[in-house]
Amino acid sequence: MNDQNSNSLSASLMQGQEQADAHQQDVSRDLKRQSKEGYSATDDEPQKHDGNLCEHDDGIHIKPLLKDVGETLTSEDIEQHKHWMKHALMLADKAESIGEVPVGACVVLNGELIGEGYNTPITDNDPSAHAELLAVKEAALRVQNYRLIDATLYVTLEPCSMCAGMLVHARVKRVVFGAKDAKTGAAGSVMNLLQHPALNHQVEIVSGILADDCANKLSDFFRKRRKEIKAAKKAKKLIESGESD
Numbered sequence: 001m002n003d004q005n006s007n008s009l010s011a012s013l014m015q016g017q018e019q020a021d022a023h024q025q026d027v028s029r030d031l032k033r034q035s036k037e038g039y040s041a042t043d044d045e046p047q048k049h050d051g052n053l054c055e056h057d058d059g060i061h062i063k064p065l066l067k068d069v070g071e072t073l074t075s076e077d078i079e080q081h082k083h084w085m086k087h088a089l090m091l092a093d094k095a096e097s098i099g100e101v102p103v104g105a106c107v108v109l110n111g112e113l114i115g116e117g118y119n120t121p122i123t124d125n126d127p128s129a130h131a132e133l134l135a136v137k138e139a140a141l142r143v144q145n146y147r148l149i150d151a152t153l154y155v156t157l158e159p160c161s162m163c164a165g166m167l168v169h170a171r172v173k174r175v176v177f178g179a180k181d182a183k184t185g186a187a188g189s190v191m192n193l194l195q196h197p198a199l200n201h202q203v204e205i206v207s208g209i210l211a212d213d214c215a216n217k218l219s220d221f222f223r224k225r226r227k228e229i230k231a232a233k234k235a236k237k238l239i240e241s242g243e244s245d
């Protein structure tokens, strides 16, 4: 690669990184705001029951399939969801330990864990290496079937459009997520791809399970990272001023 090409490549890579950082800051800001607001569903207006949303006392929301209007969660369901969300949170920690945005996911079928994943796009130079995608791939391999009918995917952050599309392809029965993503969430925040009426499969959505734990993990991560970036900039300035002396 000649110098000009490599310069323009590194310039565009830097631009991409800046855009990614800007988005992550946005997510962090939104998460903070949502956390303060106690995760009242933004578009859903749970107070005004729209016939397709049931609200539970603890801020947990269920969006059943259109045909299941009125379905509610039992306290047993909520305990189950919390149990598996804790597992997804543990997987998010693994992502954080390798410098990735802490998002974790797992797939459960008939009460059994069949797939796990956590974010690794930076580590693997793979923009598709999202927690949900990796968890579903492992689950499909495990059951030797590209369809995961009756399976539930647990993820700490609302799925993006790529993952939501994949979850429809996989025909998962239910998606349970923790924190909402107001910028890229495709399970109701920006769009609801999981229940798009034009698609041939709709997925039940349960949101708000351990939402504060999931959101705090992300905002703590971004806060820490901003501090590190600031410290690195300061150190660089100090070195540069030392060199000019």
Ligand SMILES: [Zn+2]
Residues within 6 Å of the ligand: 130, 132, 159, 160, 161, 162, 163, 164
């Ligand atoms: Zn995704």
